[in-house]
Amino acid sequence: METVPTILVADDHPLLRAAVLHALRDGLGQIRVIEAATASALQPALESHPEIELVLLDLAMPGARGLSSLVWLRGERPELPVVVISSNDHPRTVRRVQQFGAAGFISKSAPAESIGQAVATVLDGGSWFPPLTAERSEEDAQLAARLAQLTPQQFRVLMGIADGLLNKQIAHQLGLAENTVKVHVTAILKKLECHSRTQAAVLVKALEREDEA
The missing domain is CATH 3.40.50.2300 (Response regulator)
Known part of the structure; x- marks a missing residue:
């Protein structure tokens, strides 16, 4: 069947x-x-x-x-x-x-x-895109590769960082211990090659960039 x-x-x-x-x-x-x-x-x-x-x-x-x-x-x-x-x-x-x-x-x-x-x-295993007329972006390729290193949970924590939340607030939102969030934040900054939470938030901002038709 x-x-x-x-x-x-x-x-x-x-x-x-x-x-x-x-x-x-x-x-x-x-x-x-x-x-x-x-x-x-x-x-x-x-x-x-x-x-x-x-x-x-x-x-x-x-x-x-x-x-x-x-x-x-x-x-x-x-x-x-x-x-x-x-x-x-x-x-x-x-x-x-x-x-x-x-x-x-x-x-x-x-x-x-x-x-x-x-x-x-x-x-069926194929893809479906209109004719692609825009150039491939090396910046996007690098950002995609960086973000791909994060676990789904780390990505959720990153979204909390981008929203300006403190570790305690992220922990409450995700149902995690505050120390667990702290460990995730350290791993996120290392994987994204960021020196601060602000730098990580700026990377997320790049995901929001919109192009006008």
Whole structure:
């Protein structure tokens, strides 16, 4: 019996999620969809549904910092393909999404049938990007390589640092001992080659850089 693919649709707009669901069913037939409306909902969704085979990800969900959700997903489940669906389809954004590990990019202004085609292609092991006209960025390549060294938990701690939180506040937010957070911060600074929390926060800021269409 053929298995039904399970797809996580992560977007904070209910109408967009409904439109994506309709497009997926039109393009793929029978599918199972799990929904997430915030960046913080991604982790429980993945833990509750290990059978998820692909994530359709909006970059601008509440709790996300630019490409942070994409980077977190790639660290948490590197084998799980992520297709970004975004209203920002500037060539530079598309190139950045590719460099930070996405398997595809769909503009929210694209025809509905593109969603089904893109997901089918990526589920088959391919990739789906519009023609890439922006140059590859060496700066992004280096940042992606640095962030890839972090464990998912260290990446969560890094997001807390970027929010200006103290170790005690990060510990409370993540349910960790304060000393554990301190150990993570030391490891994060070493892996990112940063001398201070401020430098680490600046690196995260680079994930938020947006290009105007």
